[in-house]
Amino acid sequence: MNESIYAPPEADVTAPTTDQPRYYVVSPTKFMLLSVLTLTLYFVYWFYKNWKLIKDADKEDTWPPVRGFFYIFFTHSLFSDVQSSLEGQQRSFGWNPTMLATLFVILTVVLNVGDRVLPIESIPVLAMAMPFVGTIIVSALLLQAQKAINFAAADVGGAGNAKLTAINWVWMLLGGALWLLALIGIFAVATDPTLS
Secondary structure (H helix, E strand, C coil): CCCCCCCCCCCCCCCCCCCCCCCCCCCHHHHHHHHHHCCCCHHHHHHHHHHHHHHHHHCCCCCHHHHHHCHHHCHHHHHHHHHHHHHHCCCCCCCCHHHHHHHHHHHHHHHHHHHHHCCCCCCHHHHHHHHHHHHHHHHHHHHHHHHHHHHHCCCCCCHHHCCCCHHHHHHHHHHHHHHHHHHHHHHHHHHCHHHC
8 A cells, every 4th residue: 555645545446255155055965855855845945045145146125035935936037047147157057947947837836736626535545645746856856956056156066055954854854744644644545445
């Protein structure tokens, strides 16, 4: 710095660097465990967390809680943001974000509506099993987006967020109990036709 009192002031014009990631990095194993065992309730938090980090990075006036809760309406824009980030880094990831988002949204809607429309009396085992099979399918679809996010964040394996926390275990145990009860119900209906 120049000590002359007549010199013009000097300012540091370099952009501040941040260690704050733009996206929510999660290891694929942790992602699938939380998604499947919480019966996709984890999706609300996952979308919220991604939108919160994007809001912090872009300094935009978005509402991450709303985007998390109504994630079905913001899936395409999140995947598009990830793709734009990859293009800005001049990197490519083997995915089609538009097709993946569309498939995810359609399957999520079909599973939520089909769960209520399918006549449980006529095909009870299928009606009871559909939400659980659907949970695995939509979780596997969203896992592809998580892999793209991890790639964009230069943490392909998600090592930065691979450890299961105490709250993760609580949610997984509660969801696991629901899975167990549902499987017992499906088995009971399948083996005893008088229950249907």
